[in-house]
Amino acid sequence: MLTYREALQQVLDAAVVLPARRVMLDQALGLVVAEHVVAADPVPPFTNSGMDGFAVRAADVAQAREHAPVCLRVLEDVPAGRVAACEVTQGTALRIMTGAPLPGGADAVVPVEDTAAAGHPSREGSWVGVEVRKPVPRGANIRLAGEDIPAGARVVESGALLRPAEIGVLAEVGCAVVQVIPRPRVAVITTGDELVDASERPGPGRIRDANAPALCAQATAFGAVPVRFSRVPDRREDMTRVLSTATAAADVVVTTGGISMGERDCVKDALEELGAERVFWRVAQKPAGPLGFWRLGGKPVFGVPGNPVAAMIVMEEYVRPMLRRMMGLSLLFRPERHGALASEWARRQSDRRLHFLRVFVREENGELRARLSGPQGSGILSSMARSNALALIPGDATAVASGGRVLLHLTDEPEDH
Secondary structure, three states, rough: OOOOHHHHHHHOOOOOOOOOEEHHHOOOOOOOEEOOOOOOOOOOOOOOOOEEEEEEOOOHHHOOOOOOOEEEEEEOOOOOOOOOOOOOOOOOEEEEOOOOOOOOOOEEEEEHEEEEEEEOOOOOOOOOOEEOOOOOOOOOOOEEEOOOOOOOOOOOOOOOOOHHHHHHHHHHOOOOOEEEEEEEEEEEEEOOOOOEOOOOOOOOEEOOHHHHHHHHHHHOOOOOOEEEEEEEEEOHHHHHHHHHHHHHOOEEEEOOOOOOOOOOHHHHHHHHOOOOOOEEEEEOOOOOOOEEEEEEOOOEEEOOOOHHHHHHHHHHHHHHHHHHHHHOOOOOOOOOEEEOOOOOOOOOOOOOEEEEEEEEEEOOOOOOEEEEOOOHHHOOOOHHHHHEEEEOOOOOEEEEEOOEEEEEEOOOOOOOO
């Protein structure tokens, strides 16, 4: 039987980066760029004012003081989006708004708060004069053409993750369509005659299906696109049909339930009927020991136990890193830390299986302390909701004393590249 690490490596070996495609910029957040992006034009494209004020010649206001202001004649108002009709000459100024092109002859901008009106307003409401009460050096409050990004600069490297800042930069340089690694499509198939929708009141012997919404939500949280299929009855012919459809519609297929040794567990039989290549079945871990992994038509297929905790842990520990590799991301795994288990944990005997414990972790006195988030049965989904990490207990450990060190996977850490 494979260990967790061995099984995970075989999953990652089967992960292939998806072919790049071009998408609109507003659809590219969180994706990896597949080619370098070079700025065709400088940013900003012209020298402009860094604030609201007056475009002046610095030499004209060098002697300006609060008690002895310098008075300049205002020739024109220049709002953002308009080019001045005249130039600044000795003894003149242009009123200018933030972002407006700097007029010819000006080499500085005086902030409006360092000025006062002079003379009388014209009929149009424009100032005819301004008193400047503080000097400014040449270049003050001016944004030079290309000072952010010069023309020809590489603004985004191939392999970079597109965060909001990169999206803004691409917009600045006019890149409205970008070549990226797309989001994988994940088919989620739940099986079982006993399952009903969350909106239904279960009848005798029936339960609500938690796996489909939970696993679809995980796929979305991982950056993928879930493709939810209708539940499949415990019949091989139905499973064969849905698997065939799912592999055509998605990049990764995840089935839950029907994977053990029971007479009505039909997932393995359906996959074999379709000619799937089995990579492994069963892993020395708890929960999710009867985990299977196949390749069908070149697509990865996970056969996951139906217990909701087992299904979510497989998504977290196996499917998530595979999806990240398929998306071209360089960091595949959650942050790993070591911390102290706050209470004693023990199993009946050494079964050589890695145990995933649901825990809630927080820092106390400079150390991470992990507390069990509830009962650890693989059907106790509420303990998954109360956890923010998984503690990995190796197969040769029969117990962990209170305060004992454990390896932690921090599942609620922010996403990183």
